[in-house]
Amino acid sequence: CPGSAELRAPPDKIAIIGAGIGGTSAAYYLRQKFGKDVKIDLFERGEVGGRLATMTVRGQEYEAGGSVIHPLNLHMKRFVKDLGLSTVQGFGGLMGVYNGETLVFEESSWFIINMIKLIWHYGFQSLRMHMWVEDILDKFMRIYRYQSHDYAFSSVEKLLHSLGGDEFLGMLNRTLLETLQKAGFSEKFLNEIVAPVMRVNYGQSMNINGFVGAVSMSCADSGLWAVEGGNKLVCSGLLRASKSNLITGSVMYIEEKTRTKRIGNPTKMYEVVYQIGSETRSDFYDIVLVATPLNRKMSNITFLNFDPPIEEFHQYYQHIVTTLIKGQLNSTLFSSRALDKFDLSTILTTDNSDLFINSIGIVSSVTENDNPQPSTERAHVWKIFSQEILTKEQILKLFLSYDYAVKQPWLAYPRYKPPEKCPSIILHDRLYYLNGIECAASAMEMSAIAAHNAALLAYHRWNGHTDMIDQEDLYEKLKTEL
Ligand SMILES: Cc1cc2nc3c(=O)[nH]c(=O)nc-3n(C[C@H](O)[C@H](O)[C@H](O)COP(=O)(O)OP(=O)(O)OC[C@H]3O[C@@H](n4cnc5c(N)ncnc54)[C@H](O)[C@@H]3O)c2cc1C
Numbered sequence: 001c002p003g004s005a006e007l008r009a010p011p012d013k014i015a016i017i018g019a020g021i022g023g024t025s026a027a028y029y030l031r032q033k034f035g036k037d038v039k040i041d042l043f044e045r046g047e048v049g050g051r052l053a054t055m056t057v058r059g060q061e062y063e064a065g066g067s068v069i070h071p072l073n074l075h076m077k078r079f080v081k082d083l084g085l086s087t088v089q090g091f092g093g094l095m096g097v098y099n100g101e102t103l104v105f106e107e108s109s110w111f112i113i114n115m116i117k118l119i120w121h122y123g124f125q126s127l128r129m130h131m132w133v134e135d136i137l138d139k140f141m142r143i144y145r146y147q148s149h150d151y152a153f154s155s156v157e158k159l160l161h162s163l164g165g166d167e168f169l170g171m172l173n174r175t176l177l178e179t180l181q182k183a184g185f186s187e188k189f190l191n192e193i194v195a196p197v198m199r200v201n202y203g204q205s206m207n208i209n210g211f212v213g214a215v216s217m218s219c220a221d222s223g224l225w226a227v228e229g230g231n232k233l234v235c236s237g238l239l240r241a242s243k244s245n246l247i248t249g250s251v252m253y254i255e256e257k258t259r260t261k262r263i264g265n266p267t268k269m270y271e272v273v274y275q276i277g278s279e280t281r282s283d284f285y286d287i288v289l290v291a292t293p294l295n296r297k298m299s300n301i302t303f304l305n306f307d308p309p310i311e312e313f314h315q316y317y318q319h320i321v322t323t324l325i326k327g328q329l330n331s332t333l334f335s336s337r338a339l340d341k342f343d344l345s346t347i348l349t350t351d352n353s354d355l356f357i358n359s360i361g362i363v364s365s366v367t368e369n370d371n372p373q374p375s376t377e378r379a380h381v382w383k384i385f386s387q388e389i390l391t392k393e394q395i396l397k398l399f400l401s402y403d404y405a406v407k408q409p410w411l412a413y414p415r416y417k418p419p420e421k422c423p424s425i426i427l428h429d430r431l432y433y434l435n436g437i438e439c440a441a442s443a444m445e446m447s448a449i450a451a452h453n454a455a456l457l458a459y460h461r462w463n464g465h466t467d468m469i470d471q472e473d474l475y476e477k478l479k480t481e482l
C-alpha cells in the first residue's frame, strides 16, 4: 500500500511566507497532513489575500485583483464549502470587441442570433475552440484525483506531464499563436476573439505560452463565480481553519543553520529573519514554504549561506492597472449608437498599440448577486484594465461624465515568454517554492494546486515516502481504483 510506511515524529515548526491564496491553502493542507501539534507561522507583510483584494469606494467593495473562478476549479469550490462561505454568479452581460475604430464583434442577447453571428463571422471556429479548451480541461482535472490519493510532484514540469503528457509540456514551450495556428484556427478568429481574451485576462498578446492561453480561454465558459463578500475571504477563512499563527512582518533572509533542540542531536534548521516595523526578529523552522513570487520587486527575500547556493529568480511580472470609474460611458467612442441604445457591458480590445485600455466592463460590488446591465438613468461602475495609469484626458475620452476614478496598480502575473523554464519547487532539503507554477499559468486555482502539492511533497519527504512522489502513469494506475 503506497505511502503507508511508518511515520516519523512530525516537525515542530513550519514557516510559510505569504498569506495569499497559495500560502493560506498551504497552511490548510499542511495542517491536514501533519496534524494538530505542529506550529505553523504564516508571514505576511501586507494584507491577507495578497492579489485577492478589494477596493472600497463610497462604502461598496469591488474585486480589484483575482475576481472570477471557473466552475471546475475544485479546490476553490471545496474551500468555499468547508468555510461556509457563499458565492455570487452572473458575470454575464453582452460583450463586444473594439479594434480602435469600430466594434468588430458584438454579442446578442438572443442565443440563436449569437450562434448565427459567430458562424457568420468565424465559421465553426468558436465551437472548435470550445472543444479544444474542454479537452485540455479534461486532462487538467486529473490533478484532483492524484491529489486526493496523496500523490505529489517534485517539479511543475513533472506535474504537468502527469496530466497531459508531452502535449502539455509542448504547450509550455510554444506560443499560443503557434499552437492555435497549427491547430488550424483562422487569423480573423485569432485576432478578433482570442487576442482580446488574452488582453483582458493576462494583459498580453497571443505570444504567451499555449497552456496559459488555454486557461485564459476557459474564462469564456459559462458559470464563472466569485465569493460573496470578496474572494479574499477564502484566505482569511483558511488561515483561521488551519489554526496558523499570522505574523505581520516582512521576511528578509532565510539561512540554514545547525541547532540543538531541547532533546536530541544537533539538527539542520532554517532561520527566518523578518522585520516588524523597525524591529528585526528571527525564528527557527524545520520546514519553510515560500508562497510569493521570488523576485526583487515582489518579495525581496535573500537566501544566505546555502550550499549549493539557491538559484536567482528573475521572472518579470506584467504591470497592470485596475481602475474603477463610476460614470456615463461615452458609447460613441466605440459605436455610432448613443448610450440609450448601447447594450454592451464588457468591451474587449484587439491587439492594437494605439489603444490605451485592454478592456472595460461593468462590475458589481462583491455583495451584489446580479447581472449588470447598462442603463441611462444611473451611471455604472466600470472596471478598466490598462498597461499604464490612465490620464485625465484618457478618462474623459471614455466617459461623458464621471463621479470618481480610483486605481490599483499590480505586478499581476508573469510576463509569459515561451519556452518556459519553470523554477524548482524544491529549493533545498526542506525549503519549498510554490509560485513557480505561475510560469505555466497564474490563477487562484493554480496557487491552490501548488499549495496542495507542496504540502504533500513536504509530508512525504519528511517521512521518506518516496513512492508517493513523481509516480509515472498515475492515470493508468488510478483508473482501476474505485
Ligand atoms: C488584476 C488581477 C486580476 C486577476 N484575475 C484573476 C481571476 O479573475 N481569476 C483567477 O483565478 N486569478 C486571477 N488573477 C491571478 C490571481 O490573483 C493570482 O494568481 C493569485 O492570487 C496568486 O496568489 P498567491 O498566493 O500565489 O500570491 P499572492 O497573492 O501574490 O500572495 C503572496 C503574498 O506574499 C506576501 N509577501 C511577499 N513578500 C513577502 C515577504 N518578504 N514577507 C512577507 N510576506 C511577503 C505578499 O504581500 C502577498 O500577500 C488575477 C491577478 C490580478 C493581479
Ligand SMILES: CC(C)=CCC/C(C)=C/CC/C(C)=C/CSC[C@H](N)C(=O)O
Binding pocket: 065, 066, 067, 068, 069, 070, 073, 137, 140, 200, 201, 202, 215, 216, 218, 219, 361, 383, 413, 442, 443, 445, 446
Ligand atoms: C486553472 C483553470 C483550469 C481555470 C482558471 C480560469 C481562470 C478563472 C483564469 C483567470 C484568468 C485571469 C488572470 C483573469 C484576469 S481578469 C478576470 C476578469 N475578466 C475581470 O474582469 O476581473
